[in-house]
Amino acid sequence: MNFVFNERDGCGKCPIRHRAVCARCDEDELSVLEGMKSYKTIEQGEPIIWRGDDLHHISSVVSGIASLSRTLEDGRTQVVGLLLPSDFIGSPGRQTVDFDVTAVTDVTLCRFERRSFEKLVQDVPHISQRVMEMALDELSAAREWMVLLGRKTAREKIATFIEMVVRRDTVPIHAGQPHTLPLTREEIANFLGLTLETVSRQLSSMKKDGVLTFEDRRRFTVLDLAALQDATGDDADGGIIV
Amino acid sequence: MNFVFNERDGCGKCPIRHRAVCARCDEDELSVLEGMKSYKTIEQGEPIIWRGDDLHHISSVVSGIASLSRTLEDGRTQVVGLLLPSDFIGSPGRQTVDFDVTAVTDVTLCRFERRSFEKLVQDVPHISQRVMEMALDELSAAREWMVLLGRKTAREKIATFIEMVVRRDTVPIHAGQPHTLPLTREEIANFLGLTLETVSRQLSSMKKDGVLTFEDRRRFTVLDLAALQDATGDDADGGIIV
DNA sequence: CGCTATCTTGAATCCCTTCAAGTCGCGTGG
DNA sequence: CCACGCGACTTGAAGGGATTCAAGATAGCG
Numbered sequence A, B: 001m002n003f004v005f006n007e008r009d010g011c012g013k014c015p016i017r018h019r020a021v022c023a024r025c026d027e028d029e030l031s032v033l034e035g036m037k038s039y040k041t042i043e044q045g046e047p048i049i050w051r052g053d054d055l056h057h058i059s060s061v062v063s064g065i066a067s068l069s070r071t072l073e074d075g076r077t078q079v080v081g082l083l084l085p086s087d088f089i090g091s092p093g094r095q096t097v098d099f100d101v102t103a104v105t106d107v108t109l110c111r112f113e114r115r116s117f118e119k120l121v122q123d124v125p126h127i128s129q130r131v132m133e134m135a136l137d138e139l140s141a142a143r144e145w146m147v148l149l150g151r152k153t154a155r156e157k158i159a160t161f162i163e164m165v166v167r168r169d170t171v172p173i174h175a176g177q178p179h180t181l182p183l184t185r186e187e188i189a190n191f192l193g194l195t196l197e198t199v200s201r202q203l204s205s206m207k208k209d210g211v212l213t214f215e216d217r218r219r220f221t222v223l224d225l226a227a228l229q230d231a232t233g234d235d236a237d238g239g240i241i242v
Numbered sequence C: 001c002g003c004t005a006t007c008t009t010g011a012a013t014c015c016c017t018t019c020a021a022g023t024c025g026c027g028t029g030g
Numbered sequence D: 001c002c003a004c005g006c007g008a009c010t011t012g013a014a015g016g017g018a019t020t021c022a023a024g025a026t027a028g029c030g
Helices: A027-036 A114-123 A125-151 A154-167 A185-192 A196-208 A225-230 B027-036 B114-123 B125-151 B154-167 B185-192 B196-208 B225-230
Strands: A038-042 A047-049 A057-063 A066-071 A077-083 A100-103 A107-113 A212-214 A219-222 B038-042 B047-049 B057-063 B066-071 B077-083 B100-103 B107-113 B212-214 B219-222
Touching: A027 A107, A027 A114, A057 A114, A066 A185, A066 B125, A077 A125, A077 A185, A077 B125, A107 A114, A114 A125, A114 B125, A125 A154, A125 B066, A125 B077, A125 B114, A125 B125, A154 A185, A154 A196, A154 A219, A154 A225, A185 A196, A196 A212, B027 B107, B027 B114, B057 B114, B066 B185, B077 B125, B077 B185, B107 B114, B114 B125, B125 B154, B154 B185, B154 B196, B154 B219, B154 B225, B185 B196, B196 B212
Parallel strands: none
Antiparallel strands: A038 A107, A047 A100, A057 A107, A066 A077, A066 A100, A212 A219, B038 B107, B047 B100, B057 B107, B066 B077, B066 B100, B212 B219
């Protein structure tokens, strides 16, 4: 079930072929992209690009997870988004990025030289249409997260985060296997607008309440999904999309 | 300097002609839009569309201000964005809206039937390109606001908000005229993730510190712009875009 | 002129943070 | 093999900033 990504395979075998900026492209358009792309791998913890840096490439995450974040002068940092496979880095039409981008795990990127990509946006409607779709989806997800940051309690924030991790975990839920937190306590805290101590306390509290169990510090199983969803503070139907 | 918007004028005289979804359109494309548009006015305080409602139109704000917000079951409300002239409501490709949209002032919309607009997105690259641009800008602004919601103190939030109001006020600053808060204390609170009492206290505090003076509850003048900008918590260069 | 919505201000409370100490797991090297 | 060190995490206690609850002031409007 898990594709092993191989750079030598063509776009046709790319794991994000049908979700990335190229999703709407036909074979002809894809072959143009094929000639333009280059891959780059960034190791866990390494910066991908800093806020304000000149943006030479527009990239898509092929594998791994990256974070978008901003740090205030005094060190407070807020993670404003996680970039999962198929998400893109950089905006056509902008010369710099507005946030720091960091590899949370090892990350492989599929990159296009920015100027060339901007030309593609002009010439290939399927590209601008797809980037539009993706940007609108991200926008909705970002606004959803604003509700969490502005109005939810620590308990609700943690529950929402866990529920999100469970919902979009690639590992099938029915298999009964534990899920894995992709972030450290500190990274979770910076994503939720909390301190790492509060994150730790809330996770312990949910464990004590029988909502979760932990196999180790990263791996957990949900014991009571209904309780978890109740604790998010959201309506039954409306969930985070991210 | 202030255009009086007149529905009978053509798109050529529209006050948002060069900023809205039609910005990149040429005369021919514009004449197509001309035949499709309809106007609607919503009074201050009235809902424009509720979260989850079927979205029959894609609209642009021509004049006035609208808010995007979400309310949790227990009444906590978070404003996730303000819609100013040229901003659009609704996403091509989505059948519903994810947030409540409310007229903060009297609002005039320029509307397109959603299905027709989606067809335009397919057929007219200038439209999808422009919507893409706008969505990417909104996305960046939303993430910027996430930093505020997640990490800034009440004082910093208020300073950032005031600074934003001042920066994009249509009334020229050099005229020395007072600026006007477009929102009530409660609306400001819901935008900043605070309570209305805290907003009031912080405004009083900034008044006491000689940063601002108030002519009345809505109209104010900045006395010390440097102090205001210092208080935002942002770097000197990096500002909110919204 | 008084009604009402909006806003201000005060006092008490609370949730989260801050500061601090200690635990756990793991790789490294003696 | 185990001591050691280190990063990640947990837990406790104290403190503080924002909220909550409450009372009163102000301004707009019929």
